[in-house]
Amino acid sequence: MALATALVLAVAGGTAVAVQRGLLSFSRSCASTAVRVELVASPDVAPAVEAVAERARKEKITSDGSCMDVRVTARDSYKVAASFTSRSRPDFAVWIPDASMWVDRAKDAAGSATVVTAGHVADSPVALGVAPSAAKTLGWPQKTYTWAELGMATAADDKVRLGSADPAHSAAGLLALSCIGKSAGQGAEGSTRTAALAKVLSQRVTDGDGQVMENLATVNSPKQGGSSHRSGAVVVSEQAAFTYNAGHRGTDEGVRLFYPKDGAPQLDYPYTMVREAGMSTDESRAAMRFLTLLGDSVSTQVLAGHGFRAPGGRVADARPSAAGGSAPQPYASASADPPSAQELQDALGMWTITVQSARLTTVVDASGSMATTVPGSGGRSRMEVTKASLLQALAQFTAEDEIGLWDFATHLDGSRDYRRLVPTARLGDPAAGGRTQRDKLSAAFAALQPVPDGATGLFDTTLAAYRDATSTYASGKFNAVVLLTDGANEDPGSISRADLVAQLEKLTDPSKPVPLIAIAVGPQADRDEVQQIAKATGGVGYQVTDPADIQAVILQAIMALGQAQHHG
Incomplete structure (x- = not known):
């Protein structure tokens, strides 16, 4: 009786192991020689690939005389790509992500020699x-x-x-x-x-x-x-x-x-060998045999039944x-x-930065020269066109973005050349009178006016705005000062340009970047001056002839600087 019981347990145990290993569909001789291949696939294509793997087991399809035991695991492509490093040792031999961009990313991380695309399984x-x-x-x-x-x-x-x-x-x-x-x-x-x-x-x-x-x-x-x-x-x-x-x-x-x-x-579902150098000859040949199997007429119909097109076909x-x-x-x-890889990288960088919440202090020149008429604008002044462009830019920011407003000329607030019109806050925050920060800011933009006989107090204003922005840095956001001016510094009592640049450099902290986006508006503005000032903070300087271009330049600058921070 003891012997009979042992035999029953042995058979039951062997059956359990066979079920666990997926070998029951093999004959006894086939099971003993089966070559196991671990395959990871994008979740959308994994069911179809598993159906082909099951067909290989049931029909005892062989590679060099040995049956193929292909184990399919579904994993998100971006997670698999992120797992690759120069020292990573994948627990699978073949990877079918949904797109070649993930293979390129894995190659960058692990080295191209260890990640090789052997073909494609499907298109969609x-x-x-x-x-x-x-x-x-x-x-x-x-x-x-x-x-x-x-x-x-x-x-x-x-x-x-x-x-x-x-x-x-x-x-x-x-x-x-x-x-x-x-x-x-x-x-x-x-x-x-x-x-x-x-x-x-x-x-x-x-x-x-x-x-x-x-x-x-x-x-x-x-x-x-x-x-x-x-x-x-x-x-x-x-x-x-x-x-x-x-x-x-x-x-x-x-x-x-x-x-x-x-x-x-x-x-394009690339069939990718991820550790071919560490595979045995039998494993490598079985993996390639399975790729061939995925492309035969029966498997193509299986993939079509799951909604996929054949690679490159009509x-x-x-x-x-x-x-x-x-x-x-x-x-x-x-x-x-x-x-191209660069186009995808640019799109990803733009996405990362554009959707990241921003914290911007907007500083607008209100000197008398902002009343100058803009040619071809129907008689509108620089200030009027600037305000319209700023309001267009404001519409592109979300409730999570933080924006404030200063204006400047000379001696606007006692001895100060600048005024803090709207403190920097979330656009979605409530404001007095049932309004929001966005409403308050829109009204403040619309109310901006040139100061008659006001000169351009550029240097003192720039330093004050930058000092304020760095002292109130918001972690996890894109922080910047956006400065708009139509002229060079005209305040004889202000600090010099050299002193301004030196102090800006001292305030700059690479771990808490606050770039200055300085925009010279109109032909009289000093482009070299704004570029030099902006460069001291890791920022950028621009010149626009038409104030209507301000909206596009602000967004372009945020994207460029944000991508640089992202890559850095």
Whole structure:
């Protein structure tokens, strides 16, 4: 009896081990020779890859005579990419992220010799998924848009409200943001439009791709509830829309897809060997055999059943239709050229800085020369055009941003050349009379007036504003002083330029950066002077002939300086 019991336990134990190892579908001889390959895949493609791995086990598909035991684990691509370092030892041999950008990031961290792309498993274009009611508003499917037009149309309509997964965590989100920037055009105007859209988008982002479709406010969604955090349009891959619609078949809540007419970037699912040098010959050959298996006709149909396109191939109408696409949307046209690594880095830097809350002290020249008429402005003065540009810039900041206002000339406040008109505070903070800091600041901008016969007390004002900004530094925000002047220093009783530069350098703390963004307005302003002053703080100096350009220059400066801080 003891012997029988031992045999029963041994068989039961062996069965448990076999189940745990996934070997029950192998024959006895196949199980003993199976080559195990650990594979990590993006969560969207992992179920399809697992289905192919299970087929390899059931059909006893071999590599060099040995069966393949491919173990598939789903992990977010951005988390896997972040795990790579020069000393990291991955616990997997093959990685299928959703986009090659993550492989590039891993190569930068771990060294290109240890991360090698051997092929691609699937494609899925990035498009804009829209709730049915919002799609009708935007003219789907007949109306087509560029990326920039889609972004602006969804950002401008509060009923649509654009959302996305965080571009820092989502290839789809970052690829779309890069395409929007490229579509918006080069130069300050294009950058301004893109950054303004990023500000709007930042209010409705999810942490990752897995949550973005849950944030879609469809017409009958019980979750909608009028929440401003839900979106009527979201950046999404075709495959994610396919999966979403499969779960809402028979309802009117399926997503509709807009494919940008200037081309959709692709999620390209690279099959990546991450530690080939440490693999045995059998493991390496089995990994490559599995890549071949993923590309055969049976596996291609498995991937298609999960909503994926074949790598680099044209697509039948059925798949985009199931994903929410419909003619004349250009779903079968050539995809967009993939953004370069630098373009993606620029887009990520812009996103990181633009959505980061800012703390700005705005200092505006109110000397008499600001009453000078601006040519071609319909008779408006420099001050009037400057105020209009500042109000446009203010509209691009969120309730979390902190902004204050000073003005200056000479002897505005007793012996002081400057006045603190509005203390720096959150734009969303309440103010007297049922207003907010934004309302108060808007009114103060609108009330700015040149001081008759007032001279330009530039140096004392700059030092006072910078000293105040550094002493009230807000951690976790982009801190800066924005100085606007249309002339050189005209206060004979002020400190010298050399003294100002020396004191600014003493106040500057690299661990608490507060760059000075100095803008020389008009042809009489001294560009060299503002550049020298700004440089002492790690900031930048600009000259604008037309005060209407102030808005774009401020945003351009914030992006440039913020990216420099981010990379530093």
